[in-house]
Amino acid sequence: MRYTVGIDLGSTTTKAVVLDEHGGVMGRGITNSRSNYDTACQIALGEALTNARFSLIASELARAGVRPDAAARQVSALERRFRAEQYRSQLRVLAIELRRFSGRLLTMSREIAASVELILAEMENEVDGLYAEGARRKSDFFRDLAGSRYLQLAEEQARAEGVAFDTLASLFDKAILDVENSSDAAGRFEDHARAAVRGWDGAAAALPAVVERIVSLELEQIGSVGTGYGRQRLPFPEGQIRSEILCHGLGAHALFPGTRTVLDIGGQDTKAIQVDDMGIVTSFQMNDRCAAGCGRYLGYIADEMSLGLHELGPLACASTAPVRINSTCTVFAGAELRERLSLGEKREDILAGLHRAIILRAMSLLARSGGVKSEFTFTGGVAKNPAAVGALRKLVGEHYGEVTLNISDDSIFTGALGAALFALRDAGRGRAGAQ
Amino acid sequence: MSARVKPAAASEAIKDASQIRQKEMIARHFDRLAAAPRTGERCAYTFVPGNLTELLLSFDLLPVLPEINSLQSAMRGKSAEYISIAEKLGHSEDVCTYVKSDIGMLKSGNIGPTGQRLPNPDILLLSYTGCFTFMKWFELLREEYHCPVVMLHVPYQADGHITESMRSYVVEQLQTQVIPQLERVSGKAYDEDRLRECLTLSARAEDDLVWVLQSAKQIPSPIDAYFGAVYYVGPIFSSFRGTEDAVAYYKELRAEIEQRVRLGKGPVTPDGDMDNERFRIVVEGPPNWTSFRQFWKMFSDLGAVSVASTYTKVGGVYDMGFRHDPSRPLETLADYCLGCYTNLNLPTRIDLLTRYLDEYTADGFLINSIKSCNSFSAGQLHILREVENRSGKPGGFIESDLVDPRYFSAANIRNRLESYFQMLDQRRAGGAA
């Protein structure tokens, strides 16, 4: 099977989208960004191909006569088992690194080493539970998942055994870097897939053969395009890099062909993009020097309020009397928040005000780029925030009238999708890789 | 995607004659300035927009242009330090970085671009043209130097034209304030004949300059009308307009560009001749000086040539027909000052940009919005939309600063430039699937 891939290197996450020769999405992958860009790209691609193979497994099962709902359940369960294997693989590498670093300690090294072993043993025991059906994980990234478990267990160890928590924590910080920057820590698809099937009595009869077929299926890359923001050179040849503005515009257009205006509020920047009926950008404005009103700002607010990022929106929606907030300066976010709380204002009212302020900034950027035309596609992490979406709908309605607002669950992959489409275009022109 | 840039061949490593001449002219000028305390030559500090070089020269006064000192400091990597000194002295982070760089340079011994100490001013000619900050700049310098200041208030062309009232206001100030003060400082009487001679020479140089600037209408353009042209307008904007040196320089430059046109050559860039013009761009706004070459390279690497710019008109708009006119010396000085780019109203700036886009067959335009320069920047977003609407050509928008390196983010700018040029590219390709 031939595919093209688009990779979007963001500041927090790296995304990959894999397309078949007809432009259909085969798979999507995401991983947390890391210092080694090459590795981040490889892992994101790997995840997308994994995702692709799992969808292929699902369709193969259907062709083998398994009922669609049963097939879906099979694939979910298989995937959980697969992920558990993947986690174990990374845990093994983490263990090696932790042991290596703890062995270098000058003091308390025996005690620390013992604690580390206990922690690792416990983490190993938990794996099945982490990926059990219905289990909810804080994150799907190894760094976050393993990190939070490790630190919790480390705290317990520190209390119980009197070893220094800081030392244990710093061991993790060092070790995780090596895990992250290694492209094989997560292991190989075929190994984990086979291991997942092996000894699983819940497997459908057809499953092992299907898995084997898909594992051996050759996926041939015929084009790739990278995009994303970063000072260092992206690990792509020059002809295979496209600006994130263009990729975003094309990607949004692919998701919603009626798109004419795109708003993307990312972690650190906001983009307002106008596209034509082919998805080609006609004008854009970026706010990339100041993080006010971007995802990171909400992160600060969430931290200040000791809330999860995903809790901000729902809480803001509960407001009945939004407070007027004039500045979304991240530098003063904390101070402004504390002042208002001390004045007795309710959290939900403050949050509602903050969300409106963020969207007002976005409205300026949109106005600078040429306004809001139907259809209007809203992408980026903040698009998942119901209060932000509500404020946007309201303000757009007030100032631009009836406009169709599009939001996709897959919007985080917009840039990568656009990049993959550019790769497909280039491949079609016989220029896969050259300009 | 990148333009082919031929590395400078051995024979091309010899600079163009005009470049050598300019370097030599500048060196001579700074030598004279450095020797001034000894020789007793007097010098006048003044500004580029509204500079009265011919008048100063007619009094044998040596012009010094603090703006040019600031940009030179930036190109030599000293402005960051100078700005820091100024900010420690209480200057706000929000204000013009030319001023701060100058204050810092002053506090660090006032060493000029050639490494020689610049003389203190004998007079500050506050040509209040097109920029409010100029007033404060010379108020600050007056506190440092305790020398005479003469204010020349050049009214703003608010309605897009010069009125008789504005002209006579400027002429009367020249007559009642500027000339008497210059006489006092120089110890010489006002010599109108000498002034006329200088003005005649100015007009000749201006003819050749305009020819050079308009050569960019050719396809491909033989010059870069933004980065490259910064060097070309140096002499006309500063101490040389009105001199034989300037006439010779522009004559030589014109001949060189004529040669380039004959040979079908593209512009000179820091990396050599550019021979693959992919995008023709009109640029609005001053350049960044701290990363000048890097900034230029971002354009040339992508095959973008500037065919017209507004910054190269701050010291006078000559390509719309104005020439210094020796038959009406003071009136012509007034008209010159009133016509500098930063003294034009916003509608006129929009018209000019739209005209340039058409006359120079440009693909689009770019605005470099300078954080610390309100004169240029306030209203550029409006200009962006208006020019796009009128011309139908897309505008790009980037942000940086004059001489404060903290506000030049290469990654940001490159990101926006690449996006803009890729956008132009895609539009040309028709976005075929």
Next chain:
Amino acid sequence: MSGGAHVALGELLAGAERVYRDYSLQTVVEWKARTGGLAIGYMPIYVPRELLHAQGVLPVGLMGGRDDLEIIKGDAYYQSYICHIPRSTIELGLNGSLDCLDGMLFPAICDVIRNLSGMWSMLFPGRYVRYLDVPQNFDRGVGGAFYMRELREIARDLEGRGALALDADKLRDAIGAFNENRRLVRGLYELRWRQPWKVPTHELYVLLRAGIVMPVEESTAMLAQYEALARADETRQPLDQARVALTGSFCEQPPLGLIRTLERAGCYIVDDDFVQIHRYILHDIPLDGDPLDNLVTAYLEDGVASPTRYIGDGVKGEALLQRARESGAEGVLFCAPSFCDPALLDQPMLMRAVERAGITWTAFKYSENGGQFQVIREQAGTFADSIKLWSGA
């Protein structure tokens, strides 16, 4: 009597605050309905209101959108490193608040306002838009002559749009009316020097802001009433506050909350440059002789020293020191909007002048729509404390 004064004062101030906060400029709308005259908006600082008044035109002072205006369209015109007032002014223009105005006067203050005048002429093509290039040459025969020509041209333009022709008697009357108004303002400022508890700055500020959107006679009546009531109200008693002169706030105005914060932090603001239009001519303009001449001369020779005005022969900072001396200020607060070129470029020179005179100072920046005053409260409080603790007297 005091109780009555107190209540009446409350009502007066509530009325003034309503006018101050009214985006729809009802006072202007009503005046137009009554008289059928033209209303011309103006921005700070130097505007010859007398001329407009003499032609039957209502001058309407615009000083930005305050802190409760949400900027939706205005931000599309300005980058983040430009002050706030032009955005809110455009916002008000585009949202219809200024539809009752027949035109705008933009006096020379700085490059931002200068460029705004051009934008305004494009955004509102039917209305009268005029940039007023106040002279920086103060020679009567040169700058004065130029200014005279400018004023005559404005008068002709307004006449062309339906205003009365410029008439010397009417101009004299107008000068008289504004002289009286300015006298009252001076009187209140002087009262505040002597008895700051009688004239809290947050009240004075609202009156001054309200006063510029109503006919001068109404403003005069309001100010006169306030003065009488303030004197009579015995509930106003002195507090142990530090006396400070505030400078830098002559264009984009601080939010009312900022002024209150300064007062609560322990400061009596005994001098300031808020709403400078009321005090930009320092003394009465003479009524004898040619009134237009007098108007021009008053600007040239009796105009307030602001950072936007070239102080050629004068000493930088002298005017500020004089104000500080007259008002009995113990310290100087440099209080400028972010990104304000005139105020911020002047500051280092003024700070040095203040220091040489042995007066203590502190500085901070604001924006007209700021809502966060905690840092300023700390700073002003510390400043006030240090004055009270360490002042010799």
